[in-house]
Amino acid sequence: xxxxxxxxxxxxxxxxxxxxxxxxxxxxxxxxxxxxxxxxxxxxxxxxxxxxxxxxxxxxxxxxxxxxxxxxxxxxxxxxxxxxxxxxxxxxxxxxxxxxxxxxxxxxxxxxxxxxxxxxxxxxxxxxxxxxxxxxxxxxxxxxxxxxxxxxxxxxxxxxxxxxxxxxxxxxxxxxxxxxxxxxxxxxxxxxxxxxxx
Numbered sequence: 002x003x004x005x006x007x008x009x010x011x012x013x014x015x016x017x018x019x020x021x022x023x024x025x026x027x028x029x030x031x032x033x034x035x036x037x038x039x040x041x042x043x044x045x046x047x048x049x050x051x052x053x054x055x056x057x058x059x060x061x062x063x064x065x066x067x068x069x070x071x072x073x074x075x076x077x078x079x080x081x082x083x084x085x086x087x088x089x090x091x092x093x094x095x096x097x098x099x100x101x102x103x104x105x106x107x108x109x110x111x112x113x114x115x116x117x118x119x120x121x122x123x124x125x126x127x128x129x130x131x132x133x134x135x136x137x138x139x140x141x142x143x144x145x146x147x148x149x150x151x152x153x154x155x156x157x158x159x160x161x162x163x164x165x166x167x168x169x170x171x172x173x174x175x176x177x178x179x180x181x182x183x184x185x186x187x188x189x190x191x192x193x194x195x196x197x198x199x
Contacts (some may be wrong), residue, residue: 035140053187057163059084064178067094068102075170076108085116085164090180092151092171093125095131101126109133109144121171124154124175148174154183175191 026062030143059082065073072091076134079087089112095187112120120139122131128145134144138197150171157180171177 012119024095035095058161059166060179060181061166061168064176064181065173066096067092067170067172069094069097069108072108073111073168075168076112076117079117079166079168080115083168084166085162087116087162087164088119088121088167089156090121090123090167090169090171091127091130092123092150092175092177095125095172096175097126102129105129106133109135110137113137113139114170119145119151121156121180122146123150123171123177123180124148127171134145136153150179151183153177154180157184 016056024154053060053062061075061079061082063071072094076089079089091108091112094101094105105126106129109120109122110133112130113134114137120131120134120143122128122145131144131146135141145156149157157167161184169177169181
């Protein structure tokens with residue numbers, strides 16, 4: 002008879018990490034039943050699949066780093082989030098060498114296949130991701146490229162609506178969290194302004 006586990010870690014890679022840890026414990030003779038609470042209490046690291054909600058918008062912050070497999074895993078996760086619209090804010094994946102264009106195009110195609118409503122690409126080779134999302138059926142207004150995280154953040158401030166789910170992900174050097182920060186700061190300012198008026 003198997004043992005059921007619940008984990009707050011996001012994506013297939015999060016599940017793989019949990020399973021690897023359980024396998025190591027099993028090899029050390031630790032009964033799986035003893036691990037249930039430990040697995041349930043795991044918390045994602047900073048910018049590694051953190052999930053929050055702000056003003057009716059579900060935010061998945063996975064800005065710490067990115068590679069093609071992790072991008073696909075998080076897009077699958079976003080696909081499964083109940084939402085009016087699912088939006089992926091995806092920074093360039095760095096250090097891919099001569100495969101950069103092909104791998105970014107693969108992510109753009111995969112995002113469209115997953116039924117993601119909008120893709121916002123940030124910096125460099127992410128332009129290929131956006132181009133391929135358009136070729137795979139997304140409209141020009143749903144697949145947009147920005148040269149910097151700050152520019153993307155300015156756009157996102159106006160674009161996101163209650164009921165949306167949004168994923169922020171990219172390589173560390175792109176600092177996609179600046180786009181998230183622009184959105185969070187704009188909401189904080191709006192809340193303070195509303196409180197001042199009341």
